Amino acid sequence: MSENRFASGVRTALSRHDFSTWSYVAWFCVVNILSIIILQWGVNSKNPVWNSFAFVGQVFQGRFMALNEFLLVGIMYFILIMVTNRFWLASQIMLDLSVIITVMEYFKLVSRSETIVPADLNFISGGNTGDIAEWLPSDALWVITCALIVMIITTALMIIVGHRDTRRGVVYAKNVLIRTLSRFLAAILAFTFLASFIFSMSSIDSWSNNWITTFGDSPKLWDSKVDSYANGTAVAFSRLVNPKIMDEPSGYSKQAMEQIVQKYTEAATQVNSTRSRNLTDSTVIYILSESFSDPSRVPGLKLNKDVMPKIRAIKENTTSGLMLSSGYGGGTANLEYMALSGMSMANFAPSLSSPYQQLIPNASWTPTVNQLWKSGNSYAFHPYESNMYSRSSNYKKFGFSQFWTLDPPEIIEPQDTLGTSKYVSDKAAYTAVLNSLKKDAAGETYFYQLATMQNHMPYKNYYAHNEIEAESTTGTPLGKNERTSIETFAKGAEYTDGYTQDFLDELDKLDRPVSVVFYGDHLPGAYTSAAKEEKNSLALHETDYFIWSNKASGIDNKAAGDSATNSAYTSPNFFTSQLAEHMNAKVSPYMAFLEALHAKVSAMEPAVVNKIQGWTRIPAGQGLYLDNEGKLINVADADEQTKQLLEDYKLIQYDVTAGNHYLKDTAFMSISQ
Structure with missing residues (x-):
């Protein structure tokens, strides 16, 4: 009798039946979390396994950055489900894509000390994939082999679990047209939400920026690796999709630019009075x-x-x-x-x-x-x-x-x-x-x-x-x-x-x-x-x-x-x-400005962009300014002339790159012969 009960229990466990909606929800969460862990693996150079699980585990410590990642990755996962209408096939694709992305992240991290950014997609679409292959690290074969093993294991898992599910589709209706329209409408709505969310992420006080901030997002934009490690790979990548060129400097106007033209035209005239070439x-x-x-x-x-x-x-x-x-x-x-x-x-x-x-x-x-x-x-x-x-x-x-x-x-x-x-x-x-x-x-x-x-x-x-x-x-x-x-x-x-x-x-x-x-x-x-x-x-x-x-x-x-x-x-x-x-x-007025600035600030670069630029003395997001001895200049303590030159620089650069081009029809960039 006991043997018959055992055999009956096994048959019951292995029997095929329709999975409930709640079963799908549970598996959706499991696959989504696994995808996040895999994606984090590629941006962790030290203890990648522990740190990847720890990123998700922070939720139990009252740090909810992983929820932002869960949202972005989950929406992409949901779109895959709606497009394929096959939950287990979409899950398999999602996990495989996560593995492929994390391998690419690892390769770039080793070679460039930075993670994948949206600009890299232009590089790849330009036909440089063969070139990237030439830049693989020495352990590339081992990494790819391990990735293939993980993909085989996850695929086998999805096949085994999916085999027990007898539902023919996640969205099912006898009318094919209704079924198809329902799926694609859901996919389009999800994509629209995702696009809207991503395209406003970088704008302070936008709805999506407020959303991710509420759940602990703290951008580390000077360092793509640190940003991915701290806030999530998908979040760090997405915030770069629609980048802001510059914040509009205080006092930017046509009149302000005309004053700059006049100021540095006079400076150029003075410089040129002693120049012969x-x-x-x-x-x-x-x-x-x-x-x-x-x-x-x-x-x-x-x-x-x-x-x-x-x-x-x-x-x-x-x-x-x-x-x-x-x-x-x-x-x-x-x-x-x-x-x-x-x-x-x-x-x-x-x-x-x-x-x-x-x-x-x-x-x-x-x-x-x-x-x-x-x-x-x-x-x-x-x-x-x-x-x-x-x-x-x-x-x-x-x-x-x-x-x-x-x-x-x-x-x-x-x-x-x-x-x-x-x-x-x-x-x-x-x-x-x-x-x-x-x-x-x-x-x-x-x-x-x-x-x-x-x-x-x-x-x-x-x-x-x-x-x-x-x-x-x-x-x-x-x-x-x-x-x-x-x-x-x-x-x-x-x-x-x-x-x-x-x-x-x-x-x-x-x-x-x-x-x-x-x-x-x-x-x-x-x-x-x-x-x-x-x-x-x-x-x-x-x-x-x-x-x-x-x-x-x-x-x-x-x-x-x-x-x-x-x-x-x-x-x-x-x-x-x-x-x-x-x-x-x-010199032109523009060059006269640069010459005046260089006399006060020898070198300047943006804030840190990878781990080895660990400028702990510098507040997050602040640029680097060096004097002629290579020592850091604290802009807050600089003299008024230096501060004004740096403010003028922002006005000039904003006008040229993101503003109204008030300087374009002036002689600011021209040299009077």
């Missing part, structure tokens, strides 16, 4: 050297040789110093944007993380330094895909007439590489520029923009017989992968050092004036040991720069460097005004 008298070359920086400045690291003796010597004899970078291991386009536009990321709203992808595509006015030159005389070179960071379309807006990349129509040549690296060498990139210079029309001057790729991540032991050795000075040895990455990068930097000197030597042979602005955009994301210490933040955000002119320009580089204002530290938004000072060239 024009920027456009020379060909100017801006060189963004990918990841170039001095490894010897990395705390706790020692190399067996100096990898940049030639650039070090160049820096000692011209305008040069350290550039404060907003990026670490990535963020190239932001530094490039600041250098070309003179705008600062410090002034933008934190949710605007990538101007090239979030601002420029929809901008109607994009003033950049190259526009000072004759139309058709602005050239850009980038030995990589043209659609990376939407450069192809953005450069057209900037006024570049030609753009040479690996893609047609203008294909960059030569395309030589070094060792086993797939990236075009700096020597080849410099050769492409030199070949173009030699073809330039006599008597004409040009603006060149070059963004190199040789030292781009990853650093996979490209160079045979690499004699450079890296070691830790902290007592904790470098891991094998970190040591290999550092030594590979250092060898690449040494090649850049020599090729850059050779390039300047070739420019010295030309019988036309040429000036160069050279800068490293950010450090490579290779210093994992140093990055663990918050005290190393500043050192890991300082790259090298110099401004140099060839013999034909008639400029004494040494004298220009000795007399340069606040050159020890800078940020890329000041490059154009520094170039004008170096060349003794006349």
Whole structure:
């Protein structure tokens, strides 16, 4: 009898029947929570399993951020259910998508120290998926294998549980039309709510912002990883979908902008009274050297040789110093944007993380330094895909007439590489520029923009017989992968050092004036040991720069460097005004403003953007301002002139990027010859 009861019990447990509505609700909550845990896994670099469960468990401690995540993820899950009308199929898709997303999050976190942001979707849709595959970390195969195992387990679970459910659909009606309309109406309403919610999340005091704030949301927009970790992956991503460009500065009006024009026109007149040259008298070359920086400045690291003796010597004899970078291991386009536009990321709203992808595509006015030159005389070179960071379309807006990349129509040549690296060498990139210079029309001057790729991540032991050795000075040895990455990068930097000197030597042979602005955009994301210490933040955000002119320009580089204002530290938004000072060239009212600001504030960048920028002294969301000794400026304690200059900067940048363009029809951006 007991055996028969047991068998009957088993048959009952395994029997198939219609699941009740409450059963669906319970399973909906379980799958939704599992999806949230999986998504959190990808943004936790330490103890990912514990921290992912702990994120949800915070609810029992009176911290309800996970409820915001539950809402966003749940609505997407609900839409899947309505579209498929199959609860278990939708659950399987939801869990699988969560696994795929978390793997992508992990890969980006390892390589770039930041999470996936909406701007990355433009990058992927531009056809860069093959490039992303080249940037996979060393443990990619293991991670993908584990992800596949998890997907198999969750799929099996959904199949087993779903097999017991005999309901033919979540929404069922005998009339097919009614059933279909009901489902899609529910899906459309849910999508409308989700879109409305997401598109207003970044606006203070909006209904959705108030909603998430009520449940404990505290944006950490200076750091996408910290924001995802603290507030949830979906919440952190969604708040960047419709970013605010800038808050309107106090006192912004047409009259205020007219006063700014008048003020800095007078300043430009005063500056120009002592200047004898024009920027456009020379060909100017801006060189963004990918990841170039001095490894010897990395705390706790020692190399067996100096990898940049030639650039070090160049820096000692011209305008040069350290550039404060907003990026670490990535963020190239932001530094490039600041250098070309003179705008600062410090002034933008934190949710605007990538101007090239979030601002420029929809901008109607994009003033950049190259526009000072004759139309058709602005050239850009980038030995990589043209659609990376939407450069192809953005450069057209900037006024570049030609753009040479690996893609047609203008294909960059030569395309030589070094060792086993797939990236075009700096020597080849410099050769492409030199070949173009030699073809330039006599008597004409040009603006060149070059963004190199040789030292781009990853650093996979490209160079045979690499004699450079890296070691830790902290007592904790470098891991094998970190040591290999550092030594590979250092060898690449040494090649850049020599090729850059050779390039300047070739420019010295030309019988036309040429000036160069050279800068490293950010450090490579290779210093994992140093990055663990918050005290190393500043050192890991300082790259090298110099401004140099060839013999034909008639400029004494040494004298220009000795007399340069606040050159020890800078940020890329000041490059154009520094170039004008170096060349003794006349300035526009805008450049006169930048020159005045740089005399008071040597460098400025936005608030922290990843963990290693642990500026604990700085309130959340406040930008970084350094003096000429590299020390933090407390804006609240700054003199009135500095405060006014910073306020004027916000007015100028707001008008250009988000305001009414009152400056557009003035001579604010023009130089009086």
